[in-house]
Amino acid sequence: MTDFQAEFKQIGKSIDIALTADAPAGTVRAYGDGICVQEADGKDGETVAHAIEGVYEFAKTSGVALAQGALAGWNDTAKEMGQFLSSSDKYGGIVHSAAADSDSFVSIKINAPAPPSAS
Numbered sequence: 001m002t003d004f005q006a007e008f009k010q011i012g013k014s015i016d017i018a019l020t021a022d023a024p025a026g027t028v029r030a031y032g033d034g035i036c037v038q039e040a041d042g043k044d045g046e047t048v049a050h051a052i053e054g055v056y057e058f059a060k061t062s063g064v065a066l067a068q069g070a071l072a073g074w075n076d077t078a079k080e081m082g083q084f085l086s087s088s089d090k091y092g093g094i095v096h097s098a099a100a101d102s103d104s105f106v107s108i109k110i111n112a113p114a115p116p117s118a119s
Helices: none
Strands: 014-018 028-031 034-038 047-051 055-059 071-075 080-083 090-097 105-110
Touching: 014 034, 034 090, 034 105, 055 080
Parallel strands: none
Antiparallel strands: 014 047, 028 034, 034 047, 055 105, 071 080, 071 090, 090 105
16 A cells, blocks of 8 residues: 555646647647647657647637637537537637637637536
8 A cells, every 4th residue: 555645747737649640739639528739740659748728729610709708619620619519519618818700710718617507
């Protein structure tokens, strides 16, 4: 039996992922129920850090306005953020700065805890 119950390993703002293909920094991947963002360029077979928290700017679904504090969803097919409406989207986080329907980009606090649902 050990004398400790837990041992600090890292701050926890990123995870390491082994790449299965070359990929540039900024590549978005599914991570559990959310997303992660690749922090550096990497080649097939390399292990690269991926951020699981922070505020990032993403391409935004055109014609959709996103209010500050709204839930955002990552559409992996279109490679853009929009409203978190569909189970086919990955939860992206909370809109950090409002974006008009004409804006091309939106800032998202990735994987931010969603507010509790009203019951």
